[in-house]
Amino acid sequence: MKLSLLIATLFVLFSSSLAENTNFLLKTTGAKQLVQFVSDAPLEKIVGRAEEISGGVALDLSNLTSRANGSIHVNLKELDTGLSVRNQHMRENHLHTGQFPEATFTITSMVTAEPANISGGGTATTLLRGQLDLHGVTKDYEIMGTLGFDPASGTLHARYKWNIQLKDHAIPRPEFLFMKLSDTQQITVDLEFGK
Numbered sequence: 001m002k003l004s005l006l007i008a009t010l011f012v013l014f015s016s017s018l019a020e021n022t023n024f025l026l027k028t029t030g031a032k033q034l035v036q037f038v039s040d041a042p043l044e045k046i047v048g049r050a051e052e053i054s055g056g057v058a059l060d061l062s063n064l065t066s067r068a069n070g071s072i073h074v075n076l077k078e079l080d081t082g083l084s085v086r087n088q089h090m091r092e093n094h095l096h097t098g099q100f101p102e103a104t105f106t107i108t109s110m111v112t113a114e115p116a117n118i119s120g121g122g123t124a125t126t127l128l129r130g131q132l133d134l135h136g137v138t139k140d141y142e143i144m145g146t147l148g149f150d151p152a153s154g155t156l157h158a159r160y161k162w163n164i165q166l167k168d169h170a171i172p173r174p175e176f177l178f179m180k181l182s183d184t185q186q187i188t189v190d191l192e193f194g195k
Contacts, residue, residue, distance in 0.1 A: 020060045020062065020063075020066075021058045021059060021060050021067060022058065022059055022060070022061055022195065023056060023057075023058050023195070024056055024057050024058070024059070024070075024156045024193035024194060024195060025055075025056040025193060025194060025195075026053060026054055026055055026056060026072070026191060026192070026193055027155075027192045027193060027194045031192035032190075032192075033051070033053050033190075033191050033192065034049065034188065034189070034190040034191070035049070035050040035053055035072075035074050035187075035188075035189050035191075036048065036049045036050070036187070036188045036189075037185045037186065037187055037188075038185065038186045038188070039181040039182045039184075039185055039186075040182055040184075040186070041181055041182040046081055046086075046181060047081065047082070048079050048080065048081040048090070049079070049080050050074045050075065050076070050078060050079050050080075051078060051080070052074070052075035052077075052078045053072065053073065053074050053075075053191070054072075054073045055070065055071050055072040055073050056070050056071075056193065057069070057070030057107060057156070057158075057193060058070055059110075059147075059156075061117070061118055061119035061149055062117045062119040063116055063117065064110050064113035064116050064117075064118065064124055064126065064147065065109075065110045065111065065112065065113050065116055067109075068107055068109060068110035068128075069107050069108070069109075070106075070107045071104055071105065071106045071107065072104070072105045072189070072191070073102055073103075073104050074102065074103045074104075075101065075102060076091065076095050076097045076100070076101060076102060076103055077091060077097045077101050079091060079095070079097075089174065090174070093172070093174070094171055094172055094173075094174055094181075095135060095171065096135065099136070100134070100135050100136050103132065103133065103134045103135075104132070104133045105130055105131070105132050105133075105189075106130055106131045106133070107128060107129075107130045108129050108130050108131060109128075109129045109130075110126055110127070110128055110129070111126075111127040111128070111129050111142065112126065112127040113125070113126045113127075113147070114126075118147070118148070118149045119149070119151075120151060121149055121150060121151045121152075122148065122149065123146050123147065123148035123149075123157075124146065124147050124148075125144070125145075125146055126144070126145060126146065126147050127142055127143070127144055128142070128143050128144075128145065128160065129141070129142050130143070132164065132169075134164075134169040134171075135169045135170055135171050136169075136170065137168070137169040137170050139164075139168050139169065141162060141164075143160045143161070143162040144160070144161075144162070145158065145159050145160030145161065145189075146158075146159050146160075147159075153194075154194055154195040155192055155193065155194055156192070156193040156194075157190075157191070157192050157193075158189065158190070158191045158192075158193070159189070159190050159191075160187075160188075160189045161186065161187065161188045161189070162186075162187055163184050163185065163186050163187070164184075164185050164187055165183050165184060165185075166181070166183050166185060167183055
């Protein structure tokens with residue numbers, strides 16, 4: 001009897017704690033979604049943008065650091081650097097999109113959030129921990145950014161920026177005449193989610 005009461009109590013507590021998470025999906029209409037890389041090599045600055053992005057996040061808006069999770073998927077076959085020849089070489093010879101068509105960032109936790117409660121609206125400065133699966137290599141990252149919530153529209157706005165090294169993901173660095181990339185790539189993510 002005592003054991004069944006304990007199990008029932010734990011189940012209720014566990015269920016109620018999960019109920020506090022709010023699920024958000026990337027907006028597909030009426031929002032400008034941005035995943036971008038910038039390579040600032042000595043002779044040339046190259047900006048690449050992805051437009052085919054999907055995914056979602058789950059957060060407890062009243063305590064952002066409690067159990068954040070989710071994933072963002074980027075179709076690398078549609079990555080655009082502004083030149084069709086450069087796009088083809090980038091996709092086929094460096095990102096090898098035939099074998100690795102997608103990059104995925106998986107959120108594992110929200111390390112810090114200030115403020116931690118944005119359930120009534122507002123913006124928090126956050127340190128996010130996650131894993132980037134790119135070119136068949138998964139690497140852990142901690143990235144700083146902001147997370148804003150507008151309760152009137154139910155919109156969650158995420159802005160993050162961090163650097164990756166091509167060598168960390170076994171991506172050969174192009175160095176031919178019309179495409180010279182730095183090994184360091186600055187990644188910018190500016191995304192809107194809805195309930």
